[in-house]
Amino acid sequence: MTDDDLEQIILPLESGSEWRFELEGDENIALRVHSTDPVYLNGEELPPTTWYPIHRYTKGAIYSPTEGKLELSSLPASQYTSTSTTQLHLHSLHLALERLRILARRAGNVTVEPGPFSGPSPAVTNPAARGPRVMVLGPPSSGKTTVVKNLVNMALGSGVGWNVGVAGLDPSSPSNLIPGTLSLSSPAHPIPTHHVAHPLGSPPASLPSNTLSADVPTLGWWYGQLEPTTRGVPIWSKIVTAMGDVWSERWRKDPLLAASGLFVDAPSGFANPLLGQTKDDRSRYPLLTQAIDAFDIDLVIVIGLEKLTIELQRILASRGTKVIQLPKSGGVVDLDDTYREIAHAQQVRSYFYGEPALPANLSRLVGRTVPLGLQLSPYSFQIGWDTLHVLRVGEGSAAPSSALPLGSSHILSPTRLSRVDPGGPAHVVRLLNMVLAIVAITPEDRIAPVATDEVKEEVKEEAEGGGGGGDEDEPDAVAGKVELDEDEVPFREEIGWREVLGFVVITGIDALKRKYTVLSPSPGKLPSTVAIAGAIEWVDSA
């Protein structure tokens, strides 16, 4: 790195213009505002005269409502200024939503800002005390996540003290978590844009235990794939219903959260009318309508697609959900597969390692710099194959139908759990580099194995032969005799759509010692030894 890298550049911003940039893999920049009027990045007002670092690969736009001036640490190779911006549309939308929030706050009589020490709040029962519940919909790379982030930041930056809910239903861009997760958070401060890894949440500030903990407290549910698929619909639907229930429980207890409302970042698959149709349900947009019901959405914003807007206006009218169209920003970048892979790898990395350090070329800048999130020290350890139970949802096979009594057939639950037996060579390969979600297990989750008649008979004979025991001892004795089938899992399937405790990655497998090497975000025992695998893999390429 030479001093030439510190070349500083002043960039004048025209009133109402957007300065757009796309950083390459070797470009890290910092910028600072030199004008008195506010300048925004994804709806977050940038602090004046303070360096704001932006890490490699990030793409975005700085919006200046009035004439402004930016200082840049270096000029990105790909950058340009445009006066065609959708920010005015977003701003009008924000004002309309703000009005609804204020009306809801009045109806709910929210006078005190609830905080950790303000005591229990009265339950919210008045429907008028609920702020807007907004879902943003559109095709791939249409700017959905960016629109959600802008609207969330505009609400949080308005100075009223809102505490909006954000539901990340797009498993490829979850708030602050591993790709493949659906998330629910309620940020109270604007979400910054320093890094490609945090589209909807700031990095974890501390990880006191193996739980999800972040600047933005976030709950996660593990879907394990990057997008909803028709095959994954059964588990998807259970997860979305579970999230809707948690959200409803939260806002009912918190009048400020209820009045602040909710934003939902939807996956592009929701715009596909056939995705999720089953033999019994041929209705159009089944995944979209399910999510609308689960979160009681009252406004759907469709980016760009007029046909979809009109069709949804017709379909959703009976639910009382309004549908409006928002033009697609000319600045949105079409993300290719390579870029998405890089972004996903960075997201997993930042879950374990925290925010990357300030790049060397930026640490020598003179003046104040916006503080970045903490770096974390993950922890690697070995755990036996028999200790960590790795499960999958919706896979596994049952005994062949020929083995069943004549005339009977299997009814396999589509969300059944199956055990991943690492013993077979194929499984060893499949589990290496696999991200696993750790789920909590309660005593009620354990299923007692079912005894066959032969086992019962055997136990009876032994009891009679031994001359003691009696009837009351029989159940325990039976359970002791019963061994589970290789594929059978001793837990209820509900754990497959339960909120997760955190994530680990299998970074090594020792087939001789029958042990996994596991990377965990913090030292100490795992909070549970039951883990669910999906299709998300990660290899650290830093």
Ligand SMILES: Nc1ncnc2c1ncn2[C@@H]1O[C@H](COP(=O)(O)OP(=O)(O)OP(=O)(O)O)[C@@H](O)[C@H]1O
């Ligand atoms: N006005 C803009 N100027 C420059 N870049 C932008 C602008 N709006 C969005 N982007 C960038 O374009 C890319 C795609 O946007 P975004 O991720 O919001 O789209 P999406 O519809 O959510 O994508 P996905 O296909 O992952 O669902 C992102 O890198 C984002 O930062």
